[in-house]
Amino acid sequence: MKQLTMPIGDDAIRDLKVGDPVLLSGVMITARDAAHKWMIETFVKKTREARGDDLDVYEAIQPLLNGGAIYHCGPVVAGLDSKQYKFVAAGPTTSIREEPYQGDVMRHFKVKAVIGKGGMGAKTLAACGEVPGVYLHAIGGAASLIAQTVSKVVGVYKYDFGVPEAMWVIEVKDFPAVVTMDSHGGSLHAEIEARSKRELDRLLAAML
Amino acid sequence: MRDLTEQLIELVRRTSTDLSPDVQQTLEQARAQEDAGSAAQSALGTILENVELSRRNSTPICQDTGTPIFYVQHPAGWSTRKLREQIRAAIVEATQKSYLRPNAVDAITDKNSGNNLGDNAFPTIHFEEIEGDELIVDVMLKGGGCENVGAQYSLPNSQLGAGRDLAGVRKVVLDAVQKAQGQGCAPGILGVAIGGDRGSSFYASKEVLFRKMDEKSPDPQLAALEDRLTAEANQLGIGPMGFGGKTTVLATKMTGLHRLPASFFVSVSYMCWAHRRRRMIVRGEEVIYE
Structure with missing residues (x-):
């Protein structure tokens, strides 16, 4: 079991290979569909003008994302009224929806680890090679278990995106995941996809 | 008419924070048959550990508590308007108590x-009047990850060589499983409806997921195809979470509908391993949670 602490250095990333189990500790930020679209349109492609608190949030998240980790997660959070936030359930959401954005977000912010479920595609894999970075697979649906590794909710940005879509800054201790895409071009997902397609073709060719 | 809001909150709590015994048992069997020390076995171990923890702490098994889908069967004389109000009140309260995540987003x-x-479809509530004096409430929490990998095919499908018969149905269902990979939180449960129009077909493919894990289609042809599809889907080797392994699908549930001469739809609803569905029966003063 390899220990990773955010911010993560390049050597630690290059040391990781597909199949390695890891335990993450330190600060990470949740970001999913709305957050990725917002980051790309406002700061990377600049097709949308920054407004409201956009620039303040950008300033605040930049140092956290540099060498940091993005977690694809829309948590169940207790204490919304009192703002004494506590993560109750916090498993990963399906990552592939961020495929159009993820690589560019990684390059722009120097994000070293993307955590989610289901894996990502060729664009993200290319960014993993360049930045360098890794894709870490958490167990989908293991929400109560993962929430227990969240020791503290440090704060929240873009709360108006809604609880699931907001950017939650959290401190984790021994958050469990497995490397399924590495910085050397390895992808467990591409491998399983290809193998299952060959098996499907064989099954479809057979008579009922 | 009795106010069932409190009982409905309890039904939602049980559904979100605990799996039915039949689902749990199937997951345990899957863990036992995966290779010792494999990523697949480890994933299933984590899954079962999480279920245990969720049950103990009354916290959601999965943070995506989905679209709450209710099927209410009521005797004559019950007000569906009042039942709808009570269900909606229970959903609000269950969200306050963190049994559910606020999930209704205006598109x-x-x-x-x-x-x-949200609107009248959020939560989704189906009512049906039945004989007898029991009120039966079924609820299903289906998350977005698995909902997104559902698929509907219009046969014939020349790309897959699938004609308008059960052999064609088999091909498109296997295609849907291969396309889903681990995205829908494999190992999944397949709800398959053959026929209907696009709407009724998808509706039936979800309804069939209420069957028990070991319950087979009453149609022997479909029952045989259910077993075959589960076995063949597992040959694809996608495995838990898409890590590779022997368990890609835990069970297949199929049903047939009447169709128009021109249409032949096959609808596949993919349910994640966190197959959260529960039943509550109200019999006089007594309330039973199955």
Whole structure:
């Protein structure tokens, strides 16, 4: 079991290979569909003008994302009224929806680890090679278990995106995941996809 | 008419924070048959550990508590208007108690309503009047990850060489499983409806997921195809979470509908391993949670 602490250095990333189990500790930020679209349109492609608190949030998240980790997660959070936030359930959401954005977000912010479920595609894999970075697979649906590794909710940005879509800054201790895409071009997902397609073709060719 | 709001909150709590015994048992069997020390076995171990923890702490098994889908069967004389109000009140309260995540997002404005109430389809509630004097409430929490990998095929499908018969149905269902990979939180449960129009077909493919894990289709042809599809889907080797392994699908549930001469739809609803569905029966003063 390899220990990773955010911010993560390049050597630690290059040391990781597909199949390695890891335990993450330190600060990470949740970001999913709305957050990725917002980051790309406002700061990377600049097709949308920054407004409201956009620039303040950008300033605040930049140092956290540099060498940091993005977690694809829309948590169940207790204490919304009192703002004494506590993560109750916090498993990963399906990552592939961020495929159009993820690589560019990684390059722009120097994000070293993307955590989610289901894996990502060729664009993200290319960014993993360049930045360098890794894709870490958490167990989908293991929400109560993962929430227990969240020791503290440090704060929240873009709360108006809604609880699931907001950017939650959290401190984790021994958050469990497995490397399924590495910085050397390895992808467990591409491998399983290809193998299952060959098996499907064989099954479809057979008579009922 | 009796106010069932409290009982409905309890039904939602049990559904979100605990799996039915039949689902849990199937997951345990799957763990036992995966290779010792494999990523697949480890994933299933984590899954079962999480279920145990969720049950103990009354916290959601999965943070995506989905679209709450209710099927209410009621005797004559019950007000469906009042039942709808009670279900909606129970959803708001269950969200307050963190049994549910606020999940209702206006598709036009992107605003999350914050209390899990949306239009008349959120939560989704189906009513049916039945004989007898029992009120039966079934609820299913189906998350978005697995909902997104559902698929509907219109046969014939020349790309897959699938004609308008059960052999064609088999091909498109296997294609849907291969396309889903681990995205829908494999190992999944397949709900398959053959026939209907696009709407009724998808509706039936979800309804069939209420069957028990070991319950087979009453149609022997479909029952045989259910077993075959589960076995063949597992040959694809996608495995838990898409890590590779022997368990890609835990069970297949199939049903047939009448169709128009021109149409032949096959609808596949993919349910994640966190197959959260529960039943409550109200019999006089007694309330039974199955």
